[in-house]
Amino acid sequence: MHDFTFQNPVKIHFGHEKLALIGEELKKFGKRVLLTYGGGSIKRIGLYDRVVEEVKKAGMELYELPGIEPNPRIGSVRDGARLCKEHNIDVLLAVGGGSTIDCTKWIAAAACVDHDAWDFFDYEKWPPVNKALPIVSVLTLSATGSEMDSGGVISNPETNDKRGRLSPLLFPKVSFLDPTLTYTVSPYQTACGSADIFSHLMEEYFTTGEPMFMIDTFIEGMMRTIVRYAPIAMREPDNYEARANLMWASSWAINGLIGADKGQAWSCHPMEHELSAVYDITHGHGLAILSPRWLEFCMDDETMPRIARFGITVFGLDPTLPQRELALRAIDQLGHFLFDILGLKRTLPELDIDESHFDSMAAKAVLPYKGTIPGFRPLTKDDVVSIYRMCMK
C-alpha cells in the first residue's frame, strides 16, 4: 500500500434527463464552442441535432470538427488545434466515445501551444502541459473511461506509434453520462467496450504488492458488474439498468481511485497499443485476446494466490479447491466470459494478424519502460513476444 494523492474534479451529470443542462454548463466557459465528434452515428441517433439545439439555445457560436477516427490520429489533433486558434474557441464539446474524448483532450492542450501536437508524445521532447482549453463531454460508449480521467491516447500512422499521456489539466470539466445514448451500441462494440473496462480493472487488480482490501472489494464489485451486465446489454440493447451499470463502471474503473495505492505499470495496455497501432483493431478486442494469455504467462507461486482469489470473488469458484486449480480455473473462466459469452475472437489470426511484426511491436511496447514493463510480472521484450505468440491459437 503506497502513499498517494487522489483528486478527481470532474462533474458528472448522470441519467436520461440531464442533456438539457449542456448549454448551461458550456456557457460558464465562454461563447465559442468547438463540437468534436467521430463518424455519423451521433447524427443517426439524433444526438447531433439535440446537442446543436442546446448550444444554440444557450446563445453560443458553434464550430465543428467531425470525423475523429477510432484510434484517433495526430492529424485530427492538429486540425482541431488549428480550428481553436482560428476561431478563438473558448470551450470544447466532445460528443462520442473514448476516441473522440481522447482526441479532444489533446486538441485542448495543442490549442494552447505553438509547437507541433505530436511533440507532446515524443519521448525526447515531452513538453509540459501548462494550459488547456476546458472540455465538456457527452459519452456515447462505455469503455475507455476518458469521460472521467485525465489521459488520452493518440496514434501516429506515419510512425505506427500509439501513445498515451496524462495531465491534470485534461480532466473534462463536465461529463454527461446518459445510458440511453448507448442503446444503439452494437453487441460487438458493447462486448469490446466491456472487455476494455474489464482490462482496466485487471491491470490494477493483479499486483504483487499489498493492495488495500477496500479497493479490492471495489474492483471485484466492478468486475462482477461487467460479468453480470455486459451480456444483458448485448441481448437487450435498451436495458437501462445494464447500460447504466456499464457506463458508471467505465468511469470508476479508471478515474484514479482503484490504482491510487498501487505503484505498478500496466501490462496488457502497452502490448495492445502496439497491436492496434499497426493493425487498427478495436482496442477492447485486442485486450480481450491478450488478457487470459498474459495471466497464464504471469502465473507462478507468487502470483497464484491473487489469481485464485479473482476466481473466487468474481467467478464464484469454490474456495475450498486447491489454489493451483482455482487459479487455472479462473483463467479458464475469464476466457469463457470473453470469448464464449461476449463472443469475441479468441486468437490474433482471426483478426488477420500474423507474427510478422511481433518483434518490432514488442520492442516498442517495452521502450517507455527501458526494456522491462514492471507489471504483475516484469515483462521483457522476449516475454511480450511470447505472449503475442500464445495468442496465435
Next chain:
Amino acid sequence: MHDFTFQNPVKIHFGHEKLALIGEELKKFGKRVLLTYGGGSIKRIGLYDRVVEEVKKAGMELYELPGIEPNPRIGSVRDGARLCKEHNIDVLLAVGGGSTIDCTKWIAAAACVDHDAWDFFDYEKWPPVNKALPIVSVLTLSATGSEMDSGGVISNPETNDKRGRLSPLLFPKVSFLDPTLTYTVSPYQTACGSADIFSHLMEEYFTTGEPMFMIDTFIEGMMRTIVRYAPIAMREPDNYEARANLMWASSWAINGLIGADKGQAWSCHPMEHELSAVYDITHGHGLAILSPRWLEFCMDDETMPRIARFGITVFGLDPTLPQRELALRAIDQLGHFLFDILGLKRTLPELDIDESHFDSMAAKAVLPYKGTIPGFRPLTKDDVVSIYRMCMK
C-alpha cells in the same frame, strides 16, 4: 435508480509521509491561517508541534482556535468566525476528527457573513451559503467522513438542537489522511467511529428503490471492510493496514458517491442527532444502539429481501436459507458485531438515557421532514418513539 449529479473536488493526500506537504498546500490560499482543534490529544501525539512547524516553515502567520467540542457547538463557530474577521484569515486548518472539521466548515461560512452563525441552521431563516473561506484538514479519527464531504453538524445547547447542512462551498480543498495519526485512538473511540461509518453505509444501502448494482457492491465491500478491520484496529492499534482501510472507508462511505443514485432520507442519523443533542453521547455509539432496532422495525415483506441480501453479502450467511430467516439472522449478526465484537453498549439505559425526552426528541427528529422521515420505511413521530423504546432493553 435516479438521475444524479456527482462531483467531489477534494484533494486527498493519503499516507504516512504526506504531512510534509501541509505548508505547500496552505500557501496556495494566502498568508494567514487559523488552526482549529479540539482537546489536547493533538498535542499529546506531537501532531500540534508538527503542524505548527510546517506552517512556520511555509512562512505563514498562525492563529489558533482550540477547544472545539465533540458534538461541536455553535459557540465555537461564533468564536472562530470572529477570529477570522479580526485577523483577516485566508485559510482554515482543521486538525482533528469530524467534530473539528464540521465546526471549521461552518466557521468558514460564518466568517463571510454579517448574520449570526446559527441562522444557517434556523429552518425559518436558512440563508444561502454564498461564500466560505478555504479549508485544509488533517484527519485524526476515522468516522464522520467530514474530510471528504460538504456537510457539517452543529449543536445548539441553548435549544437542544443538533442540525446538519450541506453546501458545495464547504468541501475541504485538501485533506490529509495519515492512518498513523489514528494509532492513539482508543478501542472505544475506534468502535464508535467504525459504527458511524457502518451506519453511513446502512443509511444508503437500505432503500426500497432500485439501487445500482455496482454501487451496492461498493457499499457491501466497505461494510466487509469495517467488519474485518475494526476489531483488528481495536486489538492492534498500530496496525497500518487496518487503520488505512478504516480511514479510506470513512471518506468513501459519505462523499456523495454511494448515495447519488438514491432519493431517500436517512433514518438513524436524525434519530441519533436528537439523542446526542440532549445527552451529549458519542454519535457513533448512539447509531450503533439504534441501527439493529431500526432494521427490525423496518422489516416487512417489501424490505425483507434487501435485509436478507445484506446478511449474505456482508456476514456470509448461507444464501440457501429461507429469506425470513436470512433477514432475522442478518439483524442478529449486526447486533453481534456492534455489541459483542466492537463491545458497544446494547441499550440506552446503559448510557444513562431514560424515556423522559423520547416524545420531544421524536418530534424534533421528524420536524425537518414535515412529520414523516421518508426512509427505508417512512417513520412518523410515533414510529421514532417506538424505535427509541426498543432500545431500552
